[in-house]
Amino acid sequence: MALSAQAYRELAAIVGERYISSKQHILAGNRVRTPEIPFDYHSADAILLPGSTEEVAAIVKVCNKYGICFVPFISGTLPDAYANRAGTVLIHLKRMNRILEINEEDRYAVVEPGVRHVQLYPEVRKRGLSYTAASVGPGGSVLANFTSTSGDHHTQYGSSRSNRYLLAVEMVTPEGEIIRTGSLQGGCGWFCPDGPGPSLRSIIKGYFGSHGQLGIITKAAVALDACKGPAEIRTEGVSPHHRVYFDSDLSRVYVFNYDNIQNVCQAMLALGEAEVCSTVQKYFYLPLTLLMSDSANDFWKKWTSGYKEAMSMPLVVHIAAQSVREREYEEKILFDVVRETGGKRLPEELENWWTEHMDYFMVVSRLQSVLRLGGGWMPIKLGADSVQHICDVGESIGEYIYEFTETGKIFDAPENYQIIPMEYGHFAHIELLFMWDRTNPAAMKGVAEFRARSREEDLRRHFHAEDVGCLNPTLLQLGPLYSNCHIWMQKIKESFDPNNVANPML
C-alpha cells in the first residue's frame, strides 16, 4: 500500500519536503540489508527525517490517523529496524544527533538518538569519564545501545550492562504523546531513572528494548563512570592497520588460555570476590583471530597454524588501577587465581596484540573485521544469569555442536562463545556466535537446524540461556515458558498502541 497523497502531504508538512521521500532509489537504500536473513522484507512506503521530538510526535499522530505503521530507525543493525509489511514508514532519527549535555559533576550525558559512540565517547573521555559503550563499533547509536539493544560490553565485569546506566528518558508514545521517566517526570532533571513510585522506565527497556513497539525514544540520559585508563591515548597507523596504546603504568592486559570452562568460571568468581581487575572475559576465538588478521587469507593462515589451539578458551584480563601499588596488588591476586585454576599465559606475540589494540576496552574500532570472511554469521543465546549458570550453559554446547561443525553445516569453531561477567561476577552474559558459508544455498537449512537445536537443548535443560524479545511470533512461542510474559506484553502493547501502528510484528 502506497501512502495516500493526503497522508503524504500531512507528513511532509511536519518535516518539510526536504526530509521526506517516497522515491524508489531512496527507499531501496533503506531496506533490510543483512543478506543472511532468509525472508523478504518489504520496502517502506516513505522515509522521514524528523528534527525534533515534536516532529516525531506529530508524525506518529498522522500515522495513527491514517493507520500507517511506523518503524524508528537509527543504526539499522537489527532486522527489526526495517519495514516488515506494506503500509509502513521509516522514521529515521539521524538528524537528531545532538549531545545535549555532559554533566561532569552529576556524571551523566544527555543525547539524542543520532549521537554515535564516536561523537560521545571522546567527549566524555577527555573529561576523565567513560561509559559502557556497547561492542558495536564507533558508528553505533549511543541511545539505541542503551535503550533498544542488549547493550552488552566487553568491560562490564567491572561495571555493568547498559541497563544499569540508562537514566531518565523522553519518549513519544505509539499514540504521539510525549512522556518522561524518572526524575524528568518529577520535574527534577535527568539523573534518576526511577519513580515517582513505580517506574515508567519499566516500558523503556527490559532485557532487550521494544524496538519501537512501545514508542520512540527521543532523548536519553546515560550515566558516566570514572575513566579506567589514561585520558591521553596514543595511536599509530591508519585504520584498519592502526594501533591504539595506553601508555600507562596503571594499565596491563593479560590473556590466559584454559581447557575447561568450569576453571574459567572459578577464576571469574575468585577475581570478582577480590574485586580486582577492570575487565575479565572469556572471549571467542574465531572473532579474535579475525580481529588479529589483516585479510581473509591472513586469517586462514593464522587459524590453521596454531591460533585456534593457543586461544581455544582465552580469558582476557585488563587491569586499570588507580596507582602502581594497586596494579601490583591486583596482579598478585590475578596470578594466584590463574595458578589455582590452571590457566596458561598466552605466548607474548599473541598477548601483545591486546596492548596494541586498547580500543577493545573502550569503543571497539575494528569490529567490522570479524565479518572479513564474508560469510553468514549469527549471535544466539544472548541470555544472562549467574556466572556459574552461564558457564554451565557454555559447557553444554559441546554436547550438541559437533554434529554441526563436523558436518560442515556451520564453521568448525565449537568453543566460539563468549562469557562476560558483570558487577564483579554477580552475573554473566553469553553469546554463541556461529558462522556459515553464505554462498552455499543449502547452508541456511543447517543454520536453522542449529539455531533450533541450541534452543531445544537449553529448554530441555531448563537453562536461562536466552531471554525473550519484543512482541513477535517467537515471544508467543516462548512466553508460556517465561511466566506468560507474552500475555502481559500484549496487554501493554494494546493499551499503549491501540491502533497497532508502532512496529507491529504479529
Place this chain on the structure above:
Amino acid sequence: MLYPENTRQLEAIIQKARETKTPLVAVSSRGPHLHGASENPNAETVDFSRMNRIIKIDRRSRYVRVEPGVTFDMLIPEVRAAGMRLNIPFLPRAGKSVVASALEREAVLIPKYQYDYTDPLLTVEAVFGTGDAFRTGSAAGPGTPEETRADMVVPWGPGCIDYLRFFSGAQGTMGFVTWATLKTEVLPALTKLYFVQAESAEKLTRLASILLKRRIPDECVILSRADFAGAFAMSAEEEEKLLKALAPWTMICRVSGFDRYPEERVSIYEGYLKDECAQAGLEAVTELGGLPGLAEKVESMIADCDRRETYWKMRRGGVRQIDMLAPPSRAPRLIEILENLRCPGDFGITVQPQVQGMAFRIECSVYFSGAPEEAGQVDKALEDAARELYEAGAYFDRPYGSLSKLAYAADPVSTEAMRKLKKIFDPDNILNPGKLCF
C-alpha cells in the same frame, strides 16, 4: 487480617478480593510503620508475617532468596554465618522486612555495590492485582522455579519490559511480592573505619562524590550531629555528651580487604581516602571524642540492624520523615533548606550517597513527643518544607502521603501513562487504592 502462607493462597485471596471488590493492603514488617504505605483504612490487610522463609543463601553466586516476612534481625546473622553481608540501610529497624526495604528503594550503606536504584533487589515473584503470579528477570523461566537451573539473579526482563520496576517503589499498588532475590557481598576479612568531620554538609557531599566515583569506601554515610548522636547513643545522657563533642556533620566510611591480601588492600584504599580528604581540606580519623569506645561501637552497629528495644528514631516517642533524591550538584542547597526547618521537637538529617555516588538520598527526621497536636504542627512544617525543597529541585521519588501530589504534578501526561499500566496489572484497583496517583 489475612495471613497467606504461600503464593497459591495469595492468588486465591486476590482473586476473591476482585470478586468482592475488596481493597487490600500488604504489610510485611513489624511496627512501627513510619511512612504509612502499609496502612490503608479502606482496605483489608494482608499480613505476610507467616511467609518468613529464608529460601536460599548462595555463597558461590552471592545472593539470598527470601519471603517478605523475613526481617533484618533474622537474615543478617544467617548471611554472616555464610561468609557474606547484605547491603543494608543505615541502622534499619530489626523488624523491618528485608524485601519491603529493597522494594521501597531504601538507601543502602554501601553505594559502590549499587549499580542502579533498584540494587540490591534482583528478581521477585509477585501476584498482580489480577490474581496472576509472575516472576521477573531471569526468574521468569524457562519453566517453574522448581524446574529452572538458573540462579534467577538477573533483574532485567523477561522480554522488553523491566517488570521489576513495576513493583519497586509501588507501595504494593501493582502486586504483592511473595519472594525476592537480593544481592549479597563477601564478608571482608579486614576493615578500617574512618570518620571525617566538617562544619558544612557540602564539604562532605563533595568528598563522598569523589570517593564513590573512585569506589574507595564500602560503607559511606553522612550524618548531622543530631542523627549521629541519636543513632549511636544508648541513653539520653550519652546523646547529650555526643551532641557536645561532635562537629555539625560527620561522615562515616569504611575501607575493606577481602580474603586475599586484606592488609594490602586496606592500606592502599585508606591511602586514597586520606589523600582525597587532604585535598578537600579535611581529615579522616579513626577515633571520635564524646564517648569511650565509640569507634568500635559504630563499626559494630553499622553492620547490623537496630536491636534496641526502642527504635532509635522513636526515642522521643514520635517521628516524621521526609526524604528525597538529589544529584550531587543539588544536594547542598536542599540540605541547607532542611537545616533551616522550623518545627516542634528536634530534627536530624542523614545524607546517603547512592548508586556509586551519582545521587544522594537526603532524609530529614523530626523527633517529637508523638502527641497529636505536635504531630499536626510537624506535618504542616514538613509540607511547607516539601514545597520549598521541590522548588529547589528535590526529587520525591518515593512519595508517601501528601508528597505524591507534588511528585506527580509536574508531568500529567506521564502520570496518565502510569495509570494505564496500573489498570493492566490491577484492573479493579483493589491493591492499596488511594496511594500514589491511583
